[in-house]
Amino acid sequence: MHTVVETDVLIVGSGPAGASAALALSTYGVRNMVVTRYAHLADTPRAHITNQRTMEVLRDLGVEQDVIDRATPQHLMGNTTFCTSLAGEELGRVRSWGNDPLVQAAHELASPTRMCDLPQHLMEPVLVNAAVARGTDLRFSTVYKSFVQDEDGVTVTVEDRLRGDEYAIRAKYLIGADGGRSKVAEDAGLPMGGQMGVAGSINIVFEADLSKYTAHRPSTLYWVLAPGATVGGIGAGLVRCVRPWNEWLIVWGYDVTAGAPDLTEEYALAVVRRLIGDDEIPVSVTSSSAWTVNEMYAESYASGRVLCAGDAVHRHPPSNGLGSNTSVQDAYNLAWKLKLVLDGVATPRLLDTYDAERAPIGKQIVTRANQSIAETAPVFEALGGFSPQTPEQMWANIAARKDATEDGRKQRAALREAIAFKVYEFNAHGVDLNHRYVSDAIVPDGSPDPGYPRDPELYHQPTSRPGSKLPHAWITSGTRTLSTLDTVGRGRFTLLTGIGGDAWVRAAAAQPLDIATVVVGPGQEYEDPYGDWANVSEISDAGALLVRPDGYVAFRRSDAAEDAVRLLTDALRRILGHD
Ligand SMILES: Cc1cc2nc3c(=O)[nH]c(=O)nc-3n(C[C@H](O)[C@H](O)[C@H](O)COP(=O)(O)OP(=O)(O)OC[C@H]3O[C@@H](n4cnc5c(N)ncnc54)[C@H](O)[C@@H]3O)c2cc1C
Numbered sequence: 001m002h003t004v005v006e007t008d009v010l011i012v013g014s015g016p017a018g019a020s021a022a023l024a025l026s027t028y029g030v031r032n033m034v035v036t037r038y039a040h041l042a043d044t045p046r047a048h049i050t051n052q053r054t055m056e057v058l059r060d061l062g063v064e065q066d067v068i069d070r071a072t073p074q075h076l077m078g079n080t081t082f083c084t085s086l087a088g089e090e091l092g093r094v095r096s097w098g099n100d101p102l103v104q105a106a107h108e109l110a111s112p113t114r115m116c117d118l119p120q121h122l123m124e125p126v127l128v129n130a131a132v133a134r135g136t137d138l139r140f141s142t143v144y145k146s147f148v149q150d151e152d153g154v155t156v157t158v159e160d161r162l163r164g165d166e167y168a169i170r171a172k173y174l175i176g177a178d179g180g181r182s183k184v185a186e187d188a189g190l191p192m193g194g195q196m197g198v199a200g201s202i203n204i205v206f207e208a209d210l211s212k213y214t215a216h217r218p219s220t221l222y223w224v225l226a227p228g229a230t231v232g233g234i235g236a237g238l239v240r241c242v243r244p245w246n247e248w249l250i251v252w253g254y255d256v257t258a259g260a261p262d263l264t265e266e267y268a269l270a271v272v273r274r275l276i277g278d279d280e281i282p283v284s285v286t287s288s289s290a291w292t293v294n295e296m297y298a299e300s301y302a303s304g305r306v307l308c309a310g311d312a313v314h315r316h317p318p319s320n321g322l323g324s325n326t327s328v329q330d331a332y333n334l335a336w337k338l339k340l341v342l343d344g345v346a347t348p349r350l351l352d353t354y355d356a357e358r359a360p361i362g363k364q365i366v367t368r369a370n371q372s373i374a375e376t377a378p379v380f381e382a383l384g385g386f387s388p389q390t391p392e393q394m395w396a397n398i399a400a401r402k403d404a405t406e407d408g409r410k411q412r413a414a415l416r417e418a419i420a421f422k423v424y425e426f427n428a429h430g431v432d433l434n435h436r437y438v439s440d441a442i443v444p445d446g447s448p449d450p451g452y453p454r455d456p457e458l459y460h461q462p463t464s465r466p467g468s469k470l471p472h473a474w475i476t477s478g479t480r481t482l483s484t485l486d487t488v489g490r491g492r493f494t495l496l497t498g499i500g501g502d503a504w505v506r507a508a509a510a511q512p513l514d515i516a517t518v519v520v521g522p523g524q525e526y527e528d529p530y531g532d533w534a535n536v537s538e539i540s541d542a543g544a545l546l547v548r549p550d551g552y553v554a555f556r557r558s559d560a561a562e563d564a565v566r567l568l569t570d571a572l573r574r575i576l577g578h579d
Pocket of ligand 1: 014016019035045046047142143179183203311317318324327
């Protein structure tokens with residue numbers, strides 16, 4: 001082995017987790033390098049739902065508009081449609097991804113951003129291009145092999161697949177963002193809960209103009225119940241829109257105990273034809289691949305100087321669209337902490353909070369995504385159940401919902417209820433946004449936990465209590481209207497206060513690190529003409545919120561304080577791991 005290359009942070013993997021870690025680090029001016037196995041980024045659509053929290057992260061990192069320009073907009077994600085084939089009978093729909101009028105209002109109230117649908121093969125280039133433009137050293141065709149860590153850093157052995165040799169990279173920290181089969185997490189000995197391979201799935205990517213069956217009921221997902229499908233499978237599949245309305249991905253289940261079927265083009269075409277239900281439509285299959293549904297999460301995300309993010313530490317099915325969202329958010333939580341530790345502003349104890357804050361969320365989303373799969377069963381049951389019945393019986397069950405009988409009425413009601421219950425997968429605003437952190441980088445203010453008066457999975461419930469994301473409110477600065485979220489981020493802490501909060505402003509200026517100050521009130525740089533901020537801030541004009549670079553409230557005082565300098569200094573000492 002020859003050559004030792006040096007960097008501050010080495011990232012293994014260029015998926016959503018690795019690419020956004022690189023982007024955030026480069027944005028903050030941290031020297032970083034990405035090694036990635038293949039000569040290309042993701043070449044299939046994979047993850048696609050991009051939720052509001054991820055869009056907020058991308059907004060802060062300056063790529064929100066690039067994503068919007070490439071994405072399918074929210075209004076075209078409007079439904080999840082259940083049918084017997086795209087050309088066949090429709091069984092019902094559930095308004096999805098923020099398109100129910102009430103949920104849409106909740107989305108508008110929660111964030112300056114909108115959900116969108118950007119498949120992974122289009123998202124990764126946005127993240128990676130921006131990261132490289134800002135300084136990331138990216139090495140394709142470079143495979144992580146092993147690491148050794150000591151007190152000062154990590155030495156990583158990689159294989160250059162072009163030259164066929166190995167070399168060493170010396171970094172202060174290593175981020176394992178190497179996906180669901182993470183070797184970094186394995187080598188780091190991260191403890192895992194749950195299990196891999198709980199079910200089998202096949203992705204088939206194809207092109208076909210399906211506008212005639214889809215444009216009038218725009219959906220990201222069309223669930224097809226296909227009793228008696230003559231191709232191996234469990235009789236149910238998902239037709240997912242990649243680009244409206246001519247690029248598609250089918251997710252087709254297979255019996256994992258029997259192993260994946262042989263993915264010939266003939267097999268793929270048969271599945272596609274069955275789910276479309278119209279053989280006249282020209283179809284071109286682009287690729288097919290088998291994967292397994294996993295239910296696994298790491299109990300801990302770090303071992304010394306090795307930190308893992310994304311699917312490396314949470315592996316789950318695509319339900320609820322949480323895969324790349326959670327991966328981007330992991331990276332965003334980690335990047336500013338690494339920056340402050342590398343700059344010597346914080347001690348390495350700040351990095352312990354990465355694990356404390358993100359591991360509970362990883363476990364929660366793995367559980368939610370798997371639960372959403374189980375919650376599709378009542379839709380099948382409302383139609384009389386599938387196996388072990390014959391296909392003929394199943395078709396008769398599906399037809400029976402049209403009967404003018406008491407049984408028919410009951411079946412219609414059961415089907416409506418089962419489909420409506422799928423809001424927990426397709427409109428779970430709380431799952432996307434209600435992340436509240438408890439760690440040493442959060443200073444409790446002694447207020448009682450407000451809990452969740454409404455269903456925490458369905459409804460976003462903002463609060464400024466330390467550990468929560470800064471509530472969004474529209475404020476103004478001169479002629480500009482901006483979100484409170486636009487006043488924070490960019491790698492800096494921000495102190496928000498109002499008229500009468502001068503002592504807090506002075507206290508922020510007295511700190512050894514750069515803290516932005518935002519004073520909201522009449523005649524100030526920022527004004528609150530709608531009174532939105534006054535309604536959601538949960539502090540008086542003379543109170544203060546100290547917001548971390550990732551937009552989370554770290555410290556709150558609801559009113560003026562005589563000893564603002566001491567209070568803020570003590571809070572920052574705790575947050576930065578000096579206590
Ligand atoms: C084939 C496939 C299909 C999927 N389909 C869907 C879907 O339909 N819907 C959905 O929501 N989610 C899907 N997912 C999951 C989704 O892609 C992940 O949740 C998301 O990408 C997680 O991001 P990540 O950055 O953690 O990992 P990944 O996107 O998996 O990225 C891992 C990165 O690490 C690199 N890498 C791995 N090992 C090494 C190594 N030893 N050395 C160097 N580089 C390495 C890889 O090349 C890749 O760049 C799919 C995943 C795969 C693999």
